[in-house]
Amino acid sequence: MVKVTAKNLIEEFGFELLNNEEDVAFRPITTSDLSRPGMEMAGFFTYYPAKRIQLLGKTEVSFYETLSDEDKVDRIERLCTYDTPAIILSRGMEIPKFLLEAANKVGVPVLRSHYTTTRLISQLTNFLEGQLAPMTAIHGVLVDIYGIGVMITGSSGVGKSETALDLVRRGHRLVADDSVEIRQEHDGVLVGQAPELIRHLLEIRGLGIINVMTLFGAGSVRNFKRIGLSIHLELWDQKKQYDRLGLDEDKIQIFDTEITKITIPVRPGRNLAVIIEVAAMNFRLKRMGINAAQQFSEQLTNVMEDGDRDDF
Template sequence: MVKVNAKDLMEEFDLELLNKEEDVAFRPITTSDLSRPGMEMAGFFTYYPAKRIQLLGKTEVSFYNQLNDVDKKDRIERLCTYDTPAIVLSRGLDCPKFLIESASKVGVPILRSQLTTTRLSSLLTTYLERELAPMTAMHGVLVDIYGIGVLITGSSGVGKSETALDLVRRGHRLVADDSVEIKQEHDGVLVGQAPELIRHLLEIRGLGIINVMTLFGAGSVRPFKRIVLSIHLELWDQKKQYDRLGIDEDKIKIFDTEITKMTIPVRPGRNIAVIIEVAAMNFRLKRMGINAAQQFTEQLSNVIDEGDRDEFL
């Protein structure tokens, strides 16, 4: 899991730090959930989610300002704990009384944004869900083919990078080569990207490392892509029976998400780039409800049924 703290939020959303940096401990943020402590401002701390970012909007601050000084100090001191990663004020609101002093004692950063509370909450949640999503790295190539994120896997030397180069020449876009960082941002949503060190690079045996963006232009690459199809390349095995109809679909599971997997045998004379391109188009048609294999099977069954009836008559 990527480590995120209040300093990252300051850089991403241009937040203002209200207390002194030397008084702050930038603790890791471990959840994308936010808390708007309205009940806590009223004194109910029984289920206080201290490990969440505390977001104070106009409602919370207005209620707090109506309290007497004794209650104000009590609520703020109980709001600021050693587990709290940050307290954020929206709408450019003035910092409540006692907040900076109490927060600095336990190292809680006080941040302020000019955005509305709802907008800020949405942006923070989206950012944290993306950054805190579980991540793994897989050996393979990720290419955007007609809007379909295709993860190409296979043993070393089978021709994954060469196939990706051919696909780029045909107008498709490279996301990652050799190593693909995959995050599960939501249930059923896998997003892949390249490690920063090898972004836009392809390794071709005998040629070396090439920069795809420099050679083919900015339109030949993209920073990330949702993965919906996996294609595994393997050397042709004469003893193995390969799928010839495409009715049954194999699946590969990454985290909790299953995606369609196809196995394509590689041998001299087969244009793998074209086959993968057609596989992506056919997968897209299936999602639109057009399944050529299923239609063929139904037509074949009808022909067989008609033949049986003619024989019976």
């Protein structure tokens, strides 16, 4: 499935399409890597990265203008291939001679931006890395709790949505319910969001679909959030040993990224919203270097060692 085209760049950044036909704007963009074809303008095409967006800044265009008309035609025709997703001019510069003719022959969109070349590279790279990042979907809920993106998972009917509703009532922000779309933007960075169709919606059994933003205001939702913590809800199992100190830290892996996972048993009388809220705060403290479980363990070890010395 085509995720990004030149048409998306035009809508996102307000680029000007210089081609006569708009159909060329639907050529797919498959990589976030960009290229400034300085060596290519000099005639070296051995390692030409044709599948990247080609950015023509002041340096490239100024050098191009020093070439003879024969070399200009040669360089520009070799620059425009059937694989080239787009050619973008920065600084609102005039289109170089022969470029539009060569681009139209093979259907390469030629765009013009008023951004400086450096800013254009930064803006495009950030946008493309976000749009082209690997993505998956997980059944669960994502809530922003004290700045921590907490993903709540568990079997159907365990109480994920009801817990999310309680967290929203306590002032936290809903990102997604039922399905969380997760993309890995960089190494170690997972960002979750809701599918467009169910954004800002919660499904509560017996009540139906509710719009959280309508009920609680714009401050109760956000469109996306970096995921830092995973909390798995499961029905209480009397035969299972649950962690009572918090020394052991489980992990789950999504793509190449590991995030901390906490399993919370569910049974009547437990206030899951408060427990998850405290889990998020405790996770923040651990990232700041304050680990209550570790401190307790060290104090307990010291007491035991002092007791052993007193026996002598």
